[in-house]
Structures are given as C-alpha cells and as structure tokens.
Amino acid sequence: MRLFILLFCLFLPFNSATAAVDIALRGKDPVRIEDVYQQRGIPYVAIEDVLDVVGLTGHWNSISHTFRIRTKRGWAEISPASSFLKVSDEYYPLEEKPRFIDGRLRVTDNFILNQLAQLSGQSIYFRNLDPGTDNLPEKEQTTGLEKLFAFLLNKKASPGGPILRAVAIDPGHGGLDTGVIAPSGYKEKELNLEVAQKLAKQLKMKLGTPIYLSRDGDYELTMEQRLQSANKDDVDIWLLLHAQASFSPEDSGVTLFVRPEEVVPNIIVEEVADEVLSDSLLLANELVLAMRESGIKVRGIYPSSRLSLGRGTLPTVEIELGYLSHAEELLNLQTPEYQDQMVQALYSGIRRYAKQSKEKTDGNN
Ligand SMILES: [Zn+2]
Numbered sequence: 001m002r003l004f005i006l007l008f009c010l011f012l013p014f015n016s017a018t019a020a021v022d023i024a025l026r027g028k029d030p031v032r033i034e035d036v037y038q039q040r041g042i043p044y045v046a047i048e049d050v051l052d053v054v055g056l057t058g059h060w061n062s063i064s065h066t067f068r069i070r071t072k073r074g075w076a077e078i079s080p081a082s083s084f085l086k087v088s089d090e091y092y093p094l095e096e097k098p099r100f101i102d103g104r105l106r107v108t109d110n111f112i113l114n115q116l117a118q119l120s121g122q123s124i125y126f127r128n129l130d131p132g133t134d135n136l137p138e139k140e141q142t143t144g145l146e147k148l149f150a151f152l153l154n155k156k157a158s159p160g161g162p163i164l165r166a167v168a169i170d171p172g173h174g175g176l177d178t179g180v181i182a183p184s185g186y187k188e189k190e191l192n193l194e195v196a197q198k199l200a201k202q203l204k205m206k207l208g209t210p211i212y213l214s215r216d217g218d219y220e221l222t223m224e225q226r227l228q229s230a231n232k233d234d235v236d237i238w239l240l241l242h243a244q245a246s247f248s249p250e251d252s253g254v255t256l257f258v259r260p261e262e263v264v265p266n267i268i269v270e271e272v273a274d275e276v277l278s279d280s281l282l283l284a285n286e287l288v289l290a291m292r293e294s295g296i297k298v299r300g301i302y303p304s305s306r307l308s309l310g311r312g313t314l315p316t317v318e319i320e321l322g323y324l325s326h327a328e329e330l331l332n333l334q335t336p337e338y339q340d341q342m343v344q345a346l347y348s349g350i351r352r353y354a355k356q357s358k359e360k361t362d363g364n365n
C-alpha cells in the first residue's frame with residue numbers, strides 16, 4: 001500500500017549543548033535566537049526576543065504579574081500562573097503555560113506559531129535547530145510531570161489475539177478546566193466527552209473491544225490520571241480528543257497530531273512504503289482517509305511535542321475535532337448527527353488500522 005501524506009517538518013538533526021531557534025515573518029530573513037531553554041523537545045524562548053522579531057511590543061507588569069502585549073485587538077496578556085491567553089475579555093487556552101526560566105518569561109513554539117501569529121496577523125516561520133537537546137537547568141527538570149514521563153507507553157505485540165485488545169480514550173479537560181469555550185457557551189470538555197463515549201460504545205458493540213476512558217463525567221484529571229488508562233497492558237491504541245479555537249473565524253476542520261519522533265524527519269513525504277511509517281502515523285492516516293471518505297474536512301497530520309502525548313511507541317493520536325470558533329463547524333459539532341458521522345468515521349479508521357496491524361503482527365510470528 002502506498003500512502004500520500006504531506007508532512008511539514010522543521011526538524012533537523014543537530015547536536016549541540018545549547019539550543020537555538022530561527023524565527024521569521026513570511027518573506028523576511030530569519031533571526032536566530034540562542035537564549036533558548038528546551039525541555040522534552042519543547043523550546044522556551046523569551047517573549048521579548050520573539051516580539052522583536054514579529055514587530056510587536058510588550059512589557060511585564062509587576063503589579064498584576066502579567067506580561068502585556070500591545071495588539072490591534074487591544075491588550076493581550078499572559079502570565080506564568082495561567083494557562084490562558086487573555087485578549088480583551090476573552091480567554092484562550094494555551095498548550096503550555098509561559099514559564100520564568102533564567103530570569104525571563106518564556107513561551108513555547110506552540111504559542112509563537114498559533115496565538116502570537118494570530119495576534120500579529122502574520123504567519124510566522126519557526127525552526128528549532130536543536131530539537132533533541134534538553135538544556136533546562138537541573139533544578140527546573142525535577143517537576144512532577146518530568147517524573148511522570150520517566151515511564152514509556154510502549155506498543156505490545158499480540159499474536160493470535162483479537163484485532164484490538166483494548167483502546168484507551170482520553171476526553172480532554174473536565175471540571176473547572178473547560179478547554180475552549182464557544183461563543184454559544186458550548187464547552188470543549190462537553191464535546192470531547194460526548195464523542196469519546198459514543199466512540200467507546202461503537203468499539204464495544206461492533207468489535208467487543210474493552211475501552212478505558214480516562215474520565216466518564218465532568219471532572220478534572222491530573223496528567224497522571226490521564227496516562228493511567230493508556231498505560232494498561234492490553235491497550236493497543238490511545239486516542240486523545242480535543243477541539244480548537246482560532247482568532248481567524250474561517251479556520252475549520254479536524255487536525256491530527258502524533259509525536260514528533262514518529263514522523264519521518266527532514267523530508268516531505270509524498271510516497272512512502274508503510275513499513276517506514278510509525279504506527280501512530282499509520283493510525284492517523286487511516287483516520288484521515290475514513291473522515292475524508294465520510295465528507296468531513298480534515299486539515300492534516302502534524303508532529304506535536306506536547307507532553308500530553310506522552311512518550312513511547314504506543315500508537316497514539318491526538319485528534320482536534322474541529323474549531324468551536326467557526327460558526328458553522330460549531331453548529332455541526334453540537335449536533336448528534338455530525339457527532340455520529342465523526343464517530344462512525346473514527347470507528348472505521350480504527351478498524352482498518354487494527355486489521356492491517358494485526359495482519360503484520362501475525363505475519364511476523
Ligand atoms: Zn483541548
């Protein structure tokens with residue numbers, strides 16, 4: 001089987017004790033920033049350095065303990081205590097909180113490529129020159145999360161058994177952590193749970209597959225609790241469900257993420273034999289094909305170094321189900337019919353992936 005996948009990878013192998021990144025506005029020469037701290041492949045760049053490059057200004061307010069950025073839409077605020085970006089009176093969730101490291105407030109590549117690009121109204125080019133180098137000072141490394149990722153989520157072979165032994169599904173957010181909130185008041189945490197429960201039902205009914213849901217109600221989970229369900233011995237697939245919001249009202253469609261080390265680095269993959277692709281990527285690809293067949297708009301598959309994906313080789317895909325900021329997509333996502341269509345497509349993709357993976361495992365034994 002041949003796969004047609006377009007991957008935009010900005011990763012280059014490069015060994016160095018220091019971390020550096022290149023940042024540029026489209027059409028301009030990149031500016032190299034070498035005051036970069038990196039942890040688990042996530043670069044932290046001082047917000048002031050980045051603002052210089054993208055032509056915005058901002059300052060630290062020591063009374064409110066926030067960093068304020070002047071934008072065309074008014075003041076935008078971030079804070080090391082908050083995982084939200086505040087613009088005027090609206091709050092947008094961030095993948096990672098800004099952090100004070102070595103005396104400067106720092107933001108991640110995700111903030112720069114998403115929120116900051118939208119605030120500046122321009123697309124930003126970002127290249128991490130040392131993706132494999134962790135250089136965060138010793139004392140900064142010993143957080144609970146770091147300990148948590150000391151264990152790996154590994155793929156286990158299961159010759160002779162069912163095509164899928166068990167599936168773990170993590171509906172993102174819950175409780176006070178609402179995730180994205182749509183203008184209608186509809187919350188990401190509700191959508192994630194509804195889709196997770198429907199998908200769990202399909203897999204149980206049609207394949208008899210046991211499902212581990214990280215939550216089955218509206219409550220908050222720690223990262224440890226989320227990982228627990230995925231770390232069970234018989235889990236063959238882990239899916240994380242989320243939804244997005246964008247400042248650009250026209251952004252819409254489903255986006256899928258896999259771990260950065262699971263995509264083929266450095267090249268744009270157009271035609272590759274499936275042996276060289278990771279299981280996460282094969283699974284993501286089947287999900288994309290099934291959703292597109294069903295008429296659902298899919299943006300693509302991207303590498304993500306988010307901690308939420310964990311580490312290891314367990315086939316893992318984070319699915320951003322759509323944009324709650326897109327008026328029409330929001331209406332769709334709130335309706336049971338569209339949710340069912342999405343769930344049916346996800347089910348088909350999972351089943352196809354599982355069958356192929358099973359044939360390969362059994363063939364090798
Ligand atoms: Zn989310």
